[in-house]
Amino acid sequence: MYNLVTSMQKRTLIIAGMHRSGTSLITQWLTKCGMELGERLGGASTGNIEGHFEDCEFLKMHEEILDNHKLPRSGLTAAHVDSFSIYEREKIKSIIKVKQQLYDQWGWKDPRTCMFLDVYQQLIPDACYMVIIRDYQSVISSLLRRDVKVMDKRYEDRKLFPRLAWFRFRRARKIKAFYRSNTQEYLKVWISYNQDILNCIKQLNRDAFVVVNYNMLNKADLPVFKHLQNQWDFSLKYFKFKDVFKENLMGEDLDIDQYIVDRRLVFKAKQLQDELMGYMIG
Helix, strand or coil: CCCCCCCCHHHEEEEEECCCCCHHHHHHHHHHCCCCCCCCECCCECCECCCCCCEHHHHHHHHHHHHHCCCCCCCCCCCCCCCCCHHHHHHHHHHHHHHHHHCCCEEEECHHHHHHHHHHHHHCCCCEEEEECCCHHHHHHHHHHHHHHHHHHHHHCCCHHHHHHHHHHHHHHHHHHHHHHHHHHHHHHHHHHHHHHHHHHCCCCHHHEEEECHHHHHHCCHHHHHHHHHHCCCCCCCCCHHHCCCHHHCCCCCCCHHHCCCHHHHHHHHHHHHHHHCCECC
């Protein structure tokens, strides 16, 4: 009923990955290679100074859907949208239709896409999927570091006394309390996103998806590039991934283990991680 099959669908690329998994970095690389990934792309912000590279049309639509269902617009939730309204489905279909009319090859990136993969499988059954996987420790560490940067920024803009009080006396205690409140919740989100990804690719033909991470691309990007070009027939020009990769922007992992009370979540995350990495290209 929602099928939008066209002759161009095999050349639609869906980039799927959890927040802070390197999706922006890899999308930046693909853009340099000549992939059409959005007329307007999300710019820089705290924790992502190179830009988010999210297609603003898909981003705003996803945020609207989440808002309609009383879920955080960030998508940082383990909850799901149970059902879509006719309006929401038609809006998704209209964006896809315009993209297919405008471009021979196109795609998009927005981490929230992972929450709606079952819908996109119905609407674009011949799409190709680039799945971005990053270990849960690094993802959660990155989310927490970004949150701390946001907190610091609020105090950096205040007057001298509250700024000094924050950085000298309150910061360490508040950050530890923040980690206790949020680390386990972020792990639940990581599990939810990656479970949705795994459920999706298990329903796809093996030649319809690749699983990668940015560390792999930094060492050997040609196999992935050639897969896009030869197996999926995308018309691209080669650009070295290492020329967009900036090691100094990758922070060190935090010791998150001490903040995870429910050890079953760790066991589940490790299982998911191992299973997804078993699909990695090469």
